[in-house]
Amino acid sequence: MYEDLIFPLLVLIFVLFVIAGPVLLYNGFLKLASPVPLYLPVLITVLCFLLLTGIQVSGVLNNAGVVAGTLAVFSLMFFIVTLAVVTPYCYFGRTGKTGDPWISFSLLAFMGNCLFFFTTMGHAFEGRPLPLFGSRMPGSGNLLDAAISALDLGDFVYAFHSPVYSAVLAVGLYIDVFVVSALYFGMLSLLPAPAASQEK
16 A cells, blocks of 8 residues: 555655755754864765665564655665765865855755666576676776675675665766766866956
8 A cells, every 4th residue: 555655655755855955954964063174074985885884784664554654765865866866066166166065965966866766777696696787887886886896795795685786876876977067067167267358
């Protein structure tokens, strides 16, 4: 019965994170420090990765129900995407050449969250290994697969119901969104400042 609510609730959370998530997060950072030190969003990101890993390893959401478990994990992943969008702006935004950040925030958050939905597509079959990250992450996936192979952790990471698979997926998602956001804000920061007449 409650499973029917998952999709509309996920859409609602998706819209809220795209429209309001980055703006609220950045304003929250500004209330703590202005300008925002780069270590602050990075520290929160690391804590999110640890929280996600802890949730997966402990299985604390196994008894919470499908709806609660799905919403909790997706909300945490959306928040990680939000951090990946806002973190580069904390550095490049100091130049004053990045334009209206709110529009950029929404566009980048939309792209990042759509990328996250893409990573959840496909099915994992009982007893079979989970898919390689390269098939889900367009940028960092192959690098993660290569690192896991070099460390000989494939049997552990890709095992069905692996407790760390989602955490590694979150790391790859964060890297991809962070790189795109950094390139976007970095390119904007290199543009010449608008003339005084254009600012008016």
